[in-house]
Amino acid sequence: MSKKEILTGAEALIRALEMENVDTMFGLPGGCILPVYDPLLRSSIRHVLVRHEQGAGHMAQGYAHVTGRPGVAIVTSGPAATNMVTPLCDAFMDSIPMVCITGQVSTFAIGTDAFQECDTVGITRSVTKHNELVMRAEDIPMAVRQAFHIATTGRPGPVLLDLPKDVVTNTMEWYWPTDEEVLASLPGYHPTTKGHPKMIKEAAKLILAAEKPLLYLGGGVLKAHAAEIVRELAELTQIPVVTTLMARGAFPDNHPLCLGMPGMHGNATAITAMQKSDLLINLGARFDDRVTGKVGSFAPDAKVIHVDIDPAEQGKVRKPDVPIVGDCRLVTEEIVKAVKELLAEGTPQTDIGAWRSKVSGWQEKFPLQYEQSEPGARLKPQFCLEKLRDAAPEGTIVVSGVGQHQMWTSLFWKFNEPYTWVNSGGLGTMGFSVPAAIGAKAARPDRTVWAIDGDGCFQMTAQELVTATTEGIHVKIAILNNTYLGMVRQWQEMFYGERYSQVDLAGCPDFVKWAEAMGCVGIRVESPEEIDAAIALANSINDRSVVVEFCVEEFEKVFPMVPAGASNDDVMLFPAQESQREFLR
Amino acid sequence: MRTINSNNPFGDSHQHHVLSVLVQNRPGVLARVSGLFARRAYNIYSLAVAPTDDPLYSRITVVVDISETPLEQITKQLFKLIDVVRITELDPRKSVERELMLATVKIEDEQRGQVVELANIFEAKVLAVGIDAMTVSLDGTPEKLDDFEELLKGYGIVESQRTGRVALPKLEREARKGALKGKAS
Ligand SMILES: Cc1ncc(C[n+]2csc(CCOP(=O)(O)OP(=O)(O)O)c2C)c(N)n1
Numbered sequence: 001m002s003k004k005e006i007l008t009g010a011e012a013l014i015r016a017l018e019m020e021n022v023d024t025m026f027g028l029p030g031g032c033i034l035p036v037y038d039p040l041l042r043s044s045i046r047h048v049l050v051r052h053e054q055g056a057g058h059m060a061q062g063y064a065h066v067t068g069r070p071g072v073a074i075v076t077s078g079p080a081a082t083n084m085v086t087p088l089c090d091a092f093m094d095s096i097p098m099v100c101i102t103g104q105v106s107t108f109a110i111g112t113d114a115f116q117e118c119d120t121v122g123i124t125r126s127v128t129k130h131n132e133l134v135m136r137a138e139d140i141p142m143a144v145r146q147a148f149h150i151a152t153t154g155r156p157g158p159v160l161l162d163l164p165k166d167v168v169t170n171t172m173e174w175y176w177p178t179d180e181e182v183l184a185s186l187p188g189y190h191p192t193t194k195g196h197p198k199m200i201k202e203a204a205k206l207i208l209a210a211e212k213p214l215l216y217l218g219g220g221v222l223k224a225h226a227a228e229i230v231r232e233l234a235e236l237t238q239i240p241v242v243t244t245l246m247a248r249g250a251f252p253d254n255h256p257l258c259l260g261m262p263g264m265h266g267n268a269t270a271i272t273a274m275q276k277s278d279l280l281i282n283l284g285a286r287f288d289d290r291v292t293g294k295v296g297s298f299a300p301d302a303k304v305i306h307v308d309i310d311p312a313e314q315g316k317v318r319k320p321d322v323p324i325v326g327d328c329r330l331v332t333e334e335i336v337k338a339v340k341e342l343l344a345e346g347t348p349q350t351d352i353g354a355w356r357s358k359v360s361g362w363q364e365k366f367p368l369q370y371e372q373s374e375p376g377a378r379l380k381p382q383f384c385l386e387k388l389r390d391a392a393p394e395g396t397i398v399v400s401g402v403g404q405h406q407m408w409t410s411l412f413w414k415f416n417e418p419y420t421w422v423n424s425g426g427l428g429t430m431g432f433s434v435p436a437a438i439g440a441k442a443a444r445p446d447r448t449v450w451a452i453d454g455d456g457c458f459q460m461t462a463q464e465l466v467t468a469t470t471e472g473i474h475v476k477i478a479i480l481n482n483t484y485l486g487m488v489r490q491w492q493e494m495f496y497g498e499r500y501s502q503v504d505l506a507g508c509p510d511f512v513k514w515a516e517a518m519g520c521v522g523i524r525v526e527s528p529e530e531i532d533a534a535i536a537l538a539n540s541i542n543d544r545s546v547v548v549e550f551c552v553e554e555f556e557k558v559f560p561m562v563p564a565g566a567s568n569d570d571v572m573l574f575p576a577q578e579s580q581r582e583f584l585r
Numbered sequence: 586m587r588t589i590n591s592n593n594p595f596g597d598s599h600q601h602h603v604l605s606v607l608v609q610n611r612p613g614v615l616a617r618v619s620g621l622f623a624r625r626a627y628n629i630y631s632l633a634v635a636p637t638d639d640p641l642y643s644r645i646t647v648v649v650d651i652s653e654t655p656l657e658q659i660t661k662q663l664f665k666l667i668d669v670v671r672i673t674e675l676d677p678r679k680s681v682e683r684e685l686m687l688a689t690v691k692i693e694d695e696q697r698g699q700v701v702e703l704a705n706i707f708e709a710k711v712l713a714v715g716i717d718a719m720t721v722s723l724d725g726t727p728e729k730l731d732d733f734e735e736l737l738k739g740y741g742i743v744e745s746q747r748t749g750r751v752a753l754p755k756l757e758r759e760a761r762k763g764a765l766k767g768k769a770s
Contacts, residue, residue, distance in 0.1 A: 121613060122616070125613075125616065125617060125620055126620060126621075126624045129667075130667045133612070133613070150667060186667060187609065187670050188608070188609060188666070188667055188668055188669050188670040188671075189667050310665070311661050311664070312658065312661035312662050312664070312665055314661075315657065315658075316658060
């Protein structure tokens with residue numbers, strides 16, 4: 001049966017990607033990767049041609065965010081590889097599975113400062129989960145299998161393969177490594193997925209004994225596809241839930257137990273519930289500084305159960321009382337089982353009624369709020385978001401940029417389904433949303449994809465709307481145009497005595513014309529009377545991408561806010577709520 | 586005899602930590618390990634690398650200064666590197682440690698005999714003798730090297746080089762079965 005089949009490295013690469021079930025990849029060709037683009041013509045894989053390699057990277061991320069499958073980006077050497085550094089770092093920070101293929105100069109030219117040579121594995125070493133310079137054509141299938149295995153197992157992350165030009169032009173005898181061969185080739189890689197039974201028992205006991213328990217969900221819940229079992233745990237124990245920026249949608253916002261987002265721009269209830277809790281059940285979150293505020297005064301009375309697949313997260317920021325290394329879904333299943341067993345054996349759950357009513361008291365007193373604009377004044381960004389949210393078709397995927405608009409979106413949108421929220425959390429990459437939205441839509445053409453962007457962010461990667469147009473990937477972009485680098489402006493107003501330094505974006509191009517030039521429909525909304533019709537029109541267009549510019553209030557600030565380095569106890573509330581602060585004590 | 590210990594940054598010699606890191610013997614692995622220390626702002630005191638008896642693997646012996654760095658985090662982060670197969674923390678009290686030093690010392694005529702005598706006491710070797718200088722080598726525990734080096738300083742060290750320590754668990758008694766379980770993701 002074994003008929004020898006001789007392929008070029010390029011053919012082997014494309015076949016290997018097909019074997020890994022890649023259906024779409026995002027990229028842009030150039031000298032060193034050219035040989036790979038030839039067999040691509042005969043492949044079943046869809047290639048999306050981007051306008052800038054950073055776009056390819058963020059598209060791959062968007063694809064991965066909404067499918068859980070690794071996003072694939074392919075680019076040439078040198079400047080293309082360096083353009084990929086930001087998306088790689090973004091994916092690394094947010095644990096997004098991604099495989100990136102870069103071209104490289106031929107093996108004999110490496111180290112000679114050849115044209116478009118750069119030390120890609122050196123440059124990307126600290127922003128990838130793993131990377132590899134593949135030196136022989138015959139190593140390609142194994143390298144690809146390893147890359148997909150590493151990217152998608154354990155704590156997911158980006159893996160880069162650097163392929164010299166002669167390696168893809170040389171020939172090799174085709175083979176496809178077995179699972180066993182892949183595992184044997186990685187003697188140092190054995191992620192722990194099952195939690196320690198003793199620790200799980202311990203966790204179950206703490207959960208039943210706590211008076212003020214809180215479920216603290218992070219992105220790991222989504223990575224592990226654990227949303228359903230986490231919900232079962234919450235409902236079984238009636239413990240309230242906070243969802244971090246990376247976990248929005250992991251627990252439905254419309255669920256009575258959901259308190260929404262904690263952190264620097266979280267809501268007052270979620271922040272305070274963490275502070276006052278006596279047991280934090282951390283599932284797949286990492287005590288990020290944007291959540292903890294000043295670590296020394298974070299949740300001072302709380303015991304901690306920390307479930308994380310990455311052992312290095314245990315104790316990195318906060319020492320857990322019960323550390324559990326493992327996959328969030330598998331571990332939560334075991335915890336649910338253990339809790340049920342204890343209950344069946346007659347161990348009662350401590351009454352958390354007082355805690356629950358305290359929490360709902362905060363929710364009543366400190367709702368999300370903003371001041372409506374005066375007649376004739378510019379629109380409020382929060383108002384635009386509420387309108388967009390209420391008109392969004394069922395199952396809409398929301399993608400955001402980085403800044404005030406991101407925080408407002410996370411606060412004001414209602415995420416009731418997992419994998420409907422895509423954003424750049426750890427790295428906070430302006431320019432993420434347009435390409436990430438395109439990647440998400442490429443993966444889920446059945447869904448409406450709305451990107452909520454800032455005028456600053458939009459100008460970083462807007463050209464990818466050309467890609468959207470030429471590829472027929474139709475997304476909807478809402479620009480909340482406050483004519484400022486709004487988040488930075490807010491900090492300068494609050495912490496630098498209103499001395500505004502280099503944050504005024506006045507004079508930015510006409511967004512409607514720009515959208516039209518890129519083949520999109522452009523709509524401008526300036527007054528409340530126009531807003532419903534504009535959004536309805538945008539939602540009705542399905543054969544082109546749409547850009548809606550909302551001209552919003554310049555000086556609006558995001559509240560609540562825990563200033564950088566401050567304690568969560570000192571959260572600055574929405575100004576009209578400050579007088580009620582004592583109720584949070 | 587050990588009065589001075591200028592070369593030991595740890596004060597108490599038991600405060601340093603020696604990590605024996607077994608890695609796949611592949612290009613770039615040392616860059617990965619040292620890069621990780623740099624990226625996380627950890628300080629390496631010394632580092633020695635060589636292939637093991639199995640040429641597929643190398644052993645990196647890293648000495649870290651615990652007073653500056655949380656050892657547990659270092660170990661866990663190192664463990665996450667795909668090429669790292671095993672990490673053993675070697676307790677200095679339960680391991681054998683050796684280091685090698687080469688030193689070229691200035692000598693005036695009548696001092697030559699003194700340096701040779703000193704070398705003999707330490708069981709060092711004289712590798713080369715010149716008109717006004719002499720090169721000696723000594724292998725031994727890092728502390729012994731510290732002492733020898735300190736005494737040589739009295740004559741004037743022209744140039745010297747130490748290898749950084751290598752270590753293995755002691756054979757008898759329970760040499761720390763320190764292979765940290767639960768490979769990182
Ligand atoms: C690539 C990059 N550069 C700089 C920053 C710092 N930064 C964070 S938010 C922000 C302003 C974003 O402005 P805009 O897109 O208009 O959004 P807004 O805050 O006004 O909603 C800046 C400059 C960043 N996060 N990313």
